[in-house]
Amino acid sequence: MDKVKDALNVGKIQLISSKTLFEAGQYRDSITLSYYAMYSSALALLLKKDISPKTHEGTLRQLAKEYVKTGLFSKESYGYLYDARETRNDSSYDYSKTFTEEDAEKLILQAEKFINEVETLL
Secondary structure, three states: OOHHHHHHHHHHHHHHHHHHHHHOOOHHHHHHHHHHHHHHHHHHHHHHOOOOOOOHHHHHHHHHHHHHOOOOOOHHHHHHHHHHHHHHHHHHHOOOOOOOHHHHHHHHHHHHHHHHHHHHHO
């Protein structure tokens, strides 16, 4: 398989894992994997243009430049990834923060929409 398909497949698997964790009541880890599902899918889009950012910030910048500002990718879906990055930072590093079922469910739904939009462009 090529890098684009591999990255998208990883994103889809991460979304499945997020849902599994959600069903088990592991909302913190579900949130983390929902973010990574979007992130991996975003990388698939960039790899399609032979762009390989080295950082999460670079991925966001390049996605905005190549897809959002050109009108190919919706600002709404881009916002899902942008906002999820902060939530993922909290879920990974803020041990005092509590995450609810609603928090995790919202990110799963956003990740599904994000991946669906990515797939239409690949």
